[in-house]
Amino acid sequence: MAKEINNLKTITRTEFGKGSARRARREGQVPAVLYGHHTEPRHLLLNALDFAAVLRNHGTNSLLTLEVDGKEQLALPKQIDVHPLTRVIEHTDLLVVKKGEKVVVEIAILVVGEAAPGTLVTTDADFIEIEVEATDIPEDFELSVAGVEAGTQFTAADITLPSGATLISDPETLLVNVIEAPTGDDLGDDEESDEEGESAEDSGKAGE
Template sequence: MEQLKLIAETRHATGTGASRRLRAQDKIPAVMYGHRSDPVSITLDRLRFRAALNAAGPNAIITLELDGHDHLTIVKDMQRDSIANRVTHVDFLLISLDETLEVDVPIRLVGDAALAGREGAVVQQQLMSLHVESPAGVIPPALDVNVESLSLENPIRVSDLALPDGMESLLDGDTLVAIAQRTRAAVAAEQLDAAGQPVSADEAGAADED
């Protein structure tokens, strides 16, 4: 799992007005809690926080340096401005590397789906992230799923995924991750009308709907 370090500062002023002033300075109000400790109000640099998440993903372990002490955390929750889509508040959860967590890990399809292509099909991703239980130290930024073996008769299911040691999926093994789906052009090429002429893609689509 990717680990990053950010400098945090203790936040003494709270409330809407104080938070608005912090955001105007490109800082994010946040709170750090967990391990039976009292919540601590903090602030951090917005641009550095955004760069950290962009580099390592939403499940990265982030070491927050606060008043000379390091604290291992992950992002538990983020609030965003609905218009600008900027992060406006972050909840950091204190963790240890061997602690078991429940998180959603993004799924990334990789490889060349040559088998599906030869069948006149394209890849359709059905599951965007996997809900897992895992030690914090082994959670990857994303799960890479190879689609080289994907075909019409061979979809990829959760049970087919190779997970890191110690990680367990909390979804049913039959849940579809990716399927091969015929294109309209491929269907149209195989469907002939009564005169033996190829059916148009639009007609093929209409036939599929019926």
């Protein structure tokens, strides 16, 4: 759960533009915009290492306690822009939240355990969307398939939510499907079909 509040100091940004953002990143800072609750957007800088550590240890739904101009402000990461090659956090949007307030967030589904022998576990959805108190956000939901037989399906409705949370995703959203694993004979039939098809094509070409 997101009950551990992560403290991060901030610096108010006074320079803007791509050049100033690049300088900030070179100096180990992440440009950020804090907004919400009808407040004026505030442009901030976060310590890149501290922010990355919070995300790594507690996930992208981590509840943050920001020190902004000497005052504390609760916030949630709303969007995190990461460079596709360097994986450096380039920018983040932060949403102002208040204690007791509910927010809508996406929670990852973590499949654990081994299904019954002779089965194949397929994942159809990696997350579900819920509404939950900002101070009670789960890091993920574990979905156990231990010993599950072929023909079993798990939907969003099968996930146990925290007290007071509401499922936003369609309850019938398929998360995990356990099916019979293909056998060697099944694979052999496919290969034979391919070979027969190729032979038919070759015969057709020979007759042209």
